[in-house]
Amino acid sequence: MAGTPQVGSSGARSLPLTYGSCLGGGSSINAMMGARPTFAGMSALEALGNPGWGWNDFLPYMQESETFTPPNPTQLADGANYIAAVHGFHGPVGVSFAQPLVAPALQDAAKSTVQIVFDESVTLTPDMGDGFSGGHVASFYHHIHFNETLQTDRRSSSAWSFLYPQSQQRTGLTVLTGHRVNSLVTSTRAGGNVTATGVLVEPTAGGQILAFNVSREVVVTGGTLYSPAILQRSGIGNASYLQTLGIKPVLDLPGVGANFQDQILLTNVSFPLAPSANFTNVTAGADVLLGIVVAHPTAGDALGQTGSAALDNSLRTISAEHPLSAGGVVNAQSLTTQARLIADAYKIDHPFFEIFFTPGSTALEVWAQTILPLSRGFIRINTTDPSVDPIADAQYLTLDVDIQVAVAAARRISRIAAMAPFSDLITATALANSGVPDVNATDEQVREWVLSTYTPGIHFVGSNAMMPKDLGGVVSPKLLVYGTTNIRIADASIVPMSVFPHTTLGLYGVAERAAEAILETAGSKLA
Numbered sequence: 001m002a003g004t005p006q007v008g009s010s011g012a013r014s015l016p017l018t019y020g021s022c023l024g025g026g027s028s029i030n031a032m033m034g035a036r037p038t039f040a041g042m043s044a045l046e047a048l049g050n051p052g053w054g055w056n057d058f059l060p061y062m063q064e065s066e067t068f069t070p071p072n073p074t075q076l077a078d079g080a081n082y083i084a085a086v087h088g089f090h091g092p093v094g095v096s097f098a099q100p101l102v103a104p105a106l107q108d109a110a111k112s113t114v115q116i117v118f119d120e121s122v123t124l125t126p127d128m129g130d131g132f133s134g135g136h137v138a139s140f141y142h143h144i145h146f147n148e149t150l151q152t153d154r155r156s157s158s159a160w161s162f163l164y165p166q167s168q169q170r171t172g173l174t175v176l177t178g179h180r181v182n183s184l185v186t187s188t189r190a191g192g193n194v195t196a197t198g199v200l201v202e203p204t205a206g207g208q209i210l211a212f213n214v215s216r217e218v219v220v221t222g223g224t225l226y227s228p229a230i231l232q233r234s235g236i237g238n239a240s241y242l243q244t245l246g247i248k249p250v251l252d253l254p255g256v257g258a259n260f261q262d263q264i265l266l267t268n269v270s271f272p273l274a275p276s277a278n279f280t281n282v283t284a285g286a287d288v289l290l291g292i293v294v295a296h297p298t299a300g301d302a303l304g305q306t307g308s309a310a311l312d313n314s315l316r317t318i319s320a321e322h323p324l325s326a327g328g329v330v331n332a333q334s335l336t337t338q339a340r341l342i343a344d345a346y347k348i349d350h351p352f353f354e355i356f357f358t359p360g361s362t363a364l365e366v367w368a369q370t371i372l373p374l375s376r377g378f379i380r381i382n383t384t385d386p387s388v389d390p391i392a393d394a395q396y397l398t399l400d401v402d403i404q405v406a407v408a409a410a411r412r413i414s415r416i417a418a419m420a421p422f423s424d425l426i427t428a429t430a431l432a433n434s435g436v437p438d439v440n441a442t443d444e445q446v447r448e449w450v451l452s453t454y455t456p457g458i459h460f461v462g463s464n465a466m467m468p469k470d471l472g473g474v475v476s477p478k479l480l481v482y483g484t485t486n487i488r489i490a491d492a493s494i495v496p497m498s499v500f501p502h503t504t505l506g507l508y509g510v511a512e513r514a515a516e517a518i519l520e521t522a523g524s525k526l527a
């Protein structure tokens with residue numbers, strides 16, 4: 001999807017917004033990095049008005065979906081580790097370290113260097129999935145299932161986990177590929193609640209529209225970029241805007257498509273390998289895998305006491321003027337409430353940003369990613385034609401607090417590249433030739449580099465946010481669209497703030513919660 005032009009020091013750039021247009025969606029094409037939200041992040045979600053979504057409530061749902069393969073003795077010796085109590089061992093989604101462990105010598109050097117660069121305030125943890133990842137560095141596990149019979153790793157996408165395996169075959173399920181949902185057919189009952197009675201679907205190659213009747217519920221799962229578009233084409237959204245497109249509004253819900261957000265990535269960072277480091281336990285060998293070591297410093301680790309106090313103050317006194325005028329939030333309170341909760345999350349120990357290390361065969365990459373952006377944009381259809389992508393505008397880095405986080409991350413990348421033992425693995429001129437600002441660069445130079453080189457984090461969330469309706473929320477904590485009796489949403493669009501450092505493992509937890517809510521409703525209707 002072509003994103004709208006975004007800010008950048010060398011002029012507005014149009015950034016492509018990548019997603020998986022296939023069975024399994026993003027999980028079929030993504031980088032498989034296995035991250036989870038944290039206690040601090042889930043506390044923010046709960047405090048936003050979502051009782052029952054705190055860490056302790058949410059962890060069992062993530063465990064339900066997971067089969068974790070613990071590292072074997074060789075992998076343990078090479079530095080992989082885990083905490084059994086926080087994992088699941090019977091779910092459909094495989095999570096494991098790659099076998100064999102990729103580039104253990106690089107992993108070792110990366111972990112030591114991170115600790116040195118953060119003056120030992122970032123410590124080694126066995127497992128980033130225990131809810132307290134702020135202030136830690138660890139080996140990264142991935143969405144991988146190790147197949148004992150084939151003796152090989154296999155991507156554990158949602159399709160390979162929930163659709164293809166023999167154990168998942170069931171009656172009453174039809175998967176229709178090569179088609180897209182146009183819109184929902186609805187009726188409005190006395191009392192004003194909207195009920196979906198049908199779904200209109202059309203072949204992507206063109207042809208006759210199919211109409212399906214709804215006997216119970218519709219669960220919308222088009223993802224953050226497309227679920228709002230399905231609702232909008234169905235007349236659910238900002239009523240006055242829908243009218244300008246000739247769509248008859250059935251439910252005025254201005255939050256549909258608002259609150260769209262994404263993290264940013266700093267990926268323009270590649271350091272050529274020193275000739276002496278050109279051996280397999282430093283390089284990826286045949287197993288190129290993105291992000292084999294991950295570091296999550298807290299705001300205090302990254303900015304120190306004075307810097308983090310200043311950031312805290314910026315968040316607590318933020319002006320909502322820009323996001324409001326850009327259509328990113330439905331009212332100022334929506335933004336200021338989220339800003340306050342982000343500040344609270346940083347105070348607990350929420351990761352401030354993420355740094356991850358990737359080995360290639362000729363270069364080592366050190367990428368950084370922000371986690372909790374506050375800039376807010378929107379997803380908005382501008383035609384009723386479902387084959388035309390909606391306008392997707394994340395308003396990346398339009399709030400200065402988000403730039404400050406990215407600048408702090410960029411500064412640590414250059415310090416890592418300049419610090420042994422990591423620097424011993426790359427050529428002496430690697431940092432100078434990389435384009436990454438030098439360790440002595442001014443804040444202005446680093447900002448310039450960030451704005452001209454950042455790319456989308458591709459962890460889109462928030463465009464049908466689970467939060468109170470008066471803040472622009474679209475779904476309730478049971479994931480039911482406000483004002484409807486049977487339209488539920490179960491994808492990343494419901495996640496109101498980017499508390500998932502990488503989205504997929506958390507989203508399986510969201511899906512499990514949706515399944516439970518659907519069964520509860522079905523049970524109460526059958527009883």
Ligand SMILES: Cc1cc2nc3c(=O)[nH]c(=O)nc-3n(C[C@H](O)[C@H](O)[C@H](O)COP(=O)(O)OP(=O)(O)OC[C@H]3O[C@@H](n4cnc5c(N)ncnc54)[C@H](O)[C@@H]3O)c2cc1C
Nearest residue numbers: 025026030031032033180181222223226491492502503504
């Ligand atoms: C290149 C890339 C790398 C990533 N790396 C990682 C990673 O390493 N770790 C991680 O955790 N996450 C990663 N992510 C993010 C993660 O994959 C996504 O956040 C996640 O897949 C979103 O899940 P979803 O169910 O919300 O939506 P999606 O996965 O986007 O699924 C939506 C599905 O709906 C379909 N659809 C859309 N509109 C319609 C319609 N009108 N009718 C019918 N079907 C429709 C789409 O084709 C798609 O199959 C990455 C994403 C990308 C794109």
